[in-house]
Amino acid sequence: xxxxxxxxxxxxxxxxxxxxxxxxxxxxxxxxxxxxxxxxxxxxxxxxxxxxxxxxxxxxxxxxxxxxxxxxxxxxxxxxxxxxxxxxxxxxxxxxxxxxxxxxxxxxxxxxxxxxxxxxxxxxxxxxxxxxxxxxxxxxxxxxxxxxxxxxxxxxxxxxxxxxxxxxxxxxxxxxxxxxxxxxxxxxxxxxxxxxxxxxxxxxxxxxxxxxxxxxxxxxxxxxxxxxxxxxxxxxxxxxxxxxxxxxxxxxxxxxxxxxxxxxxxxxxxxxxxxxxxxxxxxxxxxxxxxxxxxxxxxxxxxxxxxxxxxxxxxxxx
Amino acid sequence: xxxxxxxxxxxxxxxxxxxxxxxxxxxxxxxxxxxxxxxxxxxxxxxxxxxxxxxxxxxxxxxxxxxxxxxxxxxxxxxxxxxxxxxxxxxxxxxxxxxxxxxxxxxxxxxxxxxxxxxxxxxxxxxxxxxxxxxxxxxxxxxxxxxxxxxxxxxxxxxxxxxxxxxxxxxxxxxxxxxxxxxxxxxxxxxxxxxxxxxxxxxxxxxxxxxxxxxxxxxxxxxxxxxxxxxxxxxxxxxxxxxxxxxx
Numbered sequence: 001x002x003x004x005x006x007x008x009x010x011x012x013x014x015x016x017x018x019x020x021x022x023x024x025x026x027x028x029x030x031x032x033x034x035x036x037x038x039x040x041x042x043x044x045x046x047x048x049x050x051x052x053x054x055x056x057x058x059x060x061x062x063x064x065x066x067x068x069x070x071x072x073x074x075x076x077x078x079x080x081x082x083x084x085x086x087x088x089x090x091x092x093x094x095x096x097x098x099x100x101x102x103x104x105x106x107x108x109x110x111x112x113x114x115x116x117x118x119x120x121x122x123x124x125x126x127x128x129x130x131x132x133x134x135x136x137x138x139x140x141x142x143x144x145x146x147x148x149x150x151x152x153x154x155x156x157x158x159x160x161x162x163x164x165x166x167x168x169x170x171x172x173x174x175x176x177x178x179x180x181x182x183x184x185x186x187x188x189x190x191x192x193x194x195x196x197x198x199x200x201x202x203x204x205x206x207x208x209x210x211x212x213x214x215x216x217x218x219x220x221x222x223x224x225x226x227x228x229x230x231x232x233x234x235x236x237x238x239x240x241x242x243x244x245x246x247x248x249x250x251x252x253x254x255x256x257x258x259x260x261x262x263x264x265x266x267x268x269x270x271x272x273x274x275x276x277x278x279x280x281x282x283x284x285x286x287x288x289x290x291x292x293x294x295x296x297x298x299x300x301x302x303x304x305x306x307x308x309x310x311x312x313x314x315x316x317x318x
Numbered sequence: 319x320x321x322x323x324x325x326x327x328x329x330x331x332x333x334x335x336x337x338x339x340x341x342x343x344x345x346x347x348x349x350x351x352x353x354x355x356x357x358x359x360x361x362x363x364x365x366x367x368x369x370x371x372x373x374x375x376x377x378x379x380x381x382x383x384x385x386x387x388x389x390x391x392x393x394x395x396x397x398x399x400x401x402x403x404x405x406x407x408x409x410x411x412x413x414x415x416x417x418x419x420x421x422x423x424x425x426x427x428x429x430x431x432x433x434x435x436x437x438x439x440x441x442x443x444x445x446x447x448x449x450x451x452x453x454x455x456x457x458x459x460x461x462x463x464x465x466x467x468x469x470x471x472x473x474x475x476x477x478x479x480x481x482x483x484x485x486x487x488x489x490x491x492x493x494x495x496x497x498x499x500x501x502x503x504x505x506x507x508x509x510x511x512x513x514x515x516x517x518x519x520x521x522x523x524x525x526x527x528x529x530x531x532x533x534x535x536x537x538x539x540x541x542x543x544x545x546x547x548x549x550x551x552x553x554x555x556x557x558x559x560x561x562x563x564x565x566x
Contacts, residue, residue, distance in 0.1 A: 056407055079411050090404030094333040106325050107412040135336075151408070 326422020
């Protein structure tokens with residue numbers, strides 16, 4: 001089907017499960033051709049949001065349109081416009097990759113020579129030509145994820161939902177998937193709604209990021225905008241002599257607030273009372289010799305911390 | 319819709335027959351029980367009023383029923399696994415209709431039911447069972463076997479949808495298995511002297527599958543349809559020997 005010129009719009013989307021409010025009123029807009037990263041810890045409401053946007057779960061309140069169709073009232077039109085690779089590759093271990101593609105394409109009404117050519121092309125595109133006739137139970141996690149992506153793309157959707165697509169993948173498979181998702185969005189104009197709990201993934205891949213915590217979006221913008229909002233780099237210093245650590249601590253506290261550092265090092269998040277050269281001059285003046293000085297720009301984790309009061313890892317542990 | 323059912327059924331058949339552990343025991347266990355009971359209970363044929371002089375001929379329909387019971391487990395467990403793994407969500411995101419999805423899911427159970435019926439019937443014929451109704455009767459038996467497998471398969475799907483887990487489906491199996499034994503599998507109801515057993519056998523849905531007077535309230539539409547369309551037990555009771563299937 002042709003690319004839709006409409007993306008995703010959600011307005012006050014709510015989902016309750018008995019007493020639990022998994023999604024507590026989400027407003028978001030994703031432009032056509034954009035990669036939107038939905039970042040949050042486990043249990044934040046990411047998957048529930050995806051389930052509502054893909055029509056698998058009716059919203060308790062609020063409304064949303066996907067590709068211009070209402071998710072509550074125009075389910076078949078929404079489903080015809082989207083592809084989805086949901087959390088954990090949902091595959092049948094006893095079917096081959098090619099059989100999965102054949103089933104999925106047939107259910108979408110693609111048959112005959114068109115189907116055969118499409119399957120060959122998709123297997124090639126996700127690097128599974130050699131494994132197409134093997135049962136999925138013999139696939140690695142990365143291969144399953146790639147097949148999952150191929151299945152989501154089989155009917156040429158204009159909007160793609162990827163729910164934690166790289167969870168459990170090795171770095172090589174993760175990079176390959178990022179490249180393919182980036183290509184889909186930037187070369188083919190596919191709108192991508194990507195949930196992730198990996199800061200790096202959102203940072204590298206997403207044009208815009210929405211940070212979700214306890215069912216609410218607490219921050220939204222491009223990764224650069226969000227980090228600029230925090231705007232405070234961190235300076236970490238490793239003293240040459242371990243005995244100088246206490247003196248270093250007193251010195252650095254003049255420049256900012258103490259933050260997490262490696263053992264044997266001290267770090268502060270600069271609060272505007274000086275920059276890196278000022279820190280270096282102070283070290284020189286106080287005769288604290290540094291073995292190592294590192295300047296960290298703010299990360300999305302810093303953004304998450306600033307917006308929610310806890311780190312992404314801390315939220316996982318809650 | 320028909321194409322969708324066929325596509326889902328095809329997948330169900332393929333996954334069933336690619337797992338020997340899933341289809342071999344349901345195929346062989348009723349055969350073993352048939353062999354044991356038809357020899358061990360042969361003396362029952364001497365009871366006044368026993369419908370045949372061959373216990374195998376009397377017992378053969380039960381093998382279809384038992385095989386179909388196993389099929390209910392296959393259909394239910396398959397659906398529950400699809401719910402667990404999210405495969406059902408994947409299918410739900412295609413244009414497939416909900417009815418086609420569920421009907422197709424019992425494809426594996428129906429395919430196995432058909433295979434079971436052919437084998438059980440073949441074994442019965444080799445062992446001397448005679449179908450008085452001829453080739454047409456044999457055909458009806460096969461159709462019935464498929465319908466019964468579909469009926470039990472539907473029950474499996476219902477349990478899967480209610481419980482949402484394969485463990486939930488499997489935990490119901492002993493109950494269903496028990497139901498097959500509290501039935502007229504070994505004796506016609508009119509020869510069961512223990513009243514509570516006879517009463518249970520009367521209201522037991524398994525009994526109803528081979529009974530012309532199946533109560534309409536039994537929530538197994540396909541099974542009830544089977545009972546309405548054929549009368550295995552009463553036909554067997556009226557035969558001097560062998561197995562007869564007559565359409566009601």
